Amino acid sequence: GAVVSQHPSWVICKSGTSVKIECRSLDFQATTMFWYRQFPKQSLMLMATSNEGSKATYEQGVEKDKFLINHASLTLSTLTVTSAHPEDSSFYICSARDVPNSQSYEQYFGPGTRLTVT
């Protein structure tokens, strides 16, 4: 149980275009999802916390107009990178917390999406 999927696993886009990444909890409901970015040989940096039905909370230094997050249902959150540039090329990972056990600390991680902007 507690599986999180991401789609696509790898995407290449041209500079200036937008790209959407999906994060789904497959066998549980998630009120809260988290989006992380990881540059090569670096750690996971939290970008934003996504709550179902409300606006996402962005970490300091993350441009909310550039990284649009939508958490429209208890099983789906999307991250849209708008007007992508080569410096946005990175590994994007989402995680989710289980609703019934809302006091639980545990986050379940997706497999990640590699974004390459040319």
Next chain:
Amino acid sequence: QKEVEQDPGPLSVPEGAIVSLNCTYSNSAFQYFMWYRQYSRKGPELLMYTYSSGNKEDGRFTAQVDKSSKYISLFIRDSQPSDSATYLCAMSSTSGTYKYIFGTGTRLKVLA
């Protein structure tokens, strides 16, 4: 000062060695301590978690938390080449959104 400090390595050990991985932290509100393993271009995989202080053992893995020193460790016994990966520590408090703060990760290579 970063909230969580972790030596990035790389750390190379021979097969069968005992590996010791460590993190230090500064935020005394952290109560949950996790260790993740991450293979290249994959999502992190939870190995161990500990609540508050103490030791926890699972197979070849032992996690230790010393809250008085703000220091956590992961030991891997009888290391195998398949253990070669990046190991990340992560920490969370018990308030708010339970967001995780990750260490930089230690790259481990176990030589056959």
